[in-house]
Amino acid sequence: MKNTFLLLAILSFSCACNTSQSKLKKTDTQYSVSAIQQAGKTPADLRTHEQTEMLEKLTKLVSDNLMVENNHLVLKLTEKDFVKNNISKEVYSLIQKEVVINNKYIDSLHIDANQMLKDSRWIKQH
Numbered sequence: 850m851k852n853t854f855l856l857l858a859i860l861s862f863s864c865a866c867n868t869s870q871s872k873l874k875k876t877d878t879q880y881s882v883s884a885i886q887q888a889g890k891t892p893a894d895l896r897t898h899e900q901t902e903m904l905e906k907l908t909k910l911v912s913d914n915l916m917v918e919n920n921h922l923v924l925k926l927t928e929k930d931f932v933k934n935n936i937s938k939e940v941y942s943l944i945q946k947e948v949v950i951n952n953k954y955i956d957s958l959h960i961d962a963n964q965m966l967k968d969s970r971w972i973k974q975h
Contacts, residue, residue, distance in 0.1 A: 879932065879935050879936060879937040880903050880907070880936050881937050881939070881940075882937065882939045884900075884903065885904070885907065888900035888901075888904050889904065906936075907936060907940070910926070910931075910934055910936070911924065914926045914930075915948075915966065917962045917963045920955065920961065920962045920963070921952045921955065921962060922948050922951055922955070922962055922966070923948070924945060924948055926941075928941045
């Protein structure tokens with residue numbers, strides 16, 4: 850269970866209940882929270898090419914830059930890095946909040962964050 854908890858929690862807003870059926874949209878050429886939520890709710894085989902590309906880009910960006918320091922998860926990207934990758938500041942803020950929540954979870958259950966990250970099927974090991 851904890852194997853998949855990590856990135857699922859970090860990207861939980863992708864699957865958040867959202868009753869609007871908005872189209873995938875970019876705001877100032879950046880992917881918005883609502884676009885990511887919509888793509889996350891859409892079954893993989895029904896996603897548009899753009900939705901799939903967006904989710905893959907976000908997953909890669911997070912997984913390639915999520916590290917462990919002092920048994921806490923740290924996202925080694927700045928808000929500017931997200932903007933450079935056409936992902937909105939709001940998405941960055943939500944991911945940072947999820948990192949904080951995950952760190953509280955790690956602390957409360959005395960989990961080895963390195964092992965959790967290693968066991969996660971979403972995170973590639975370098």
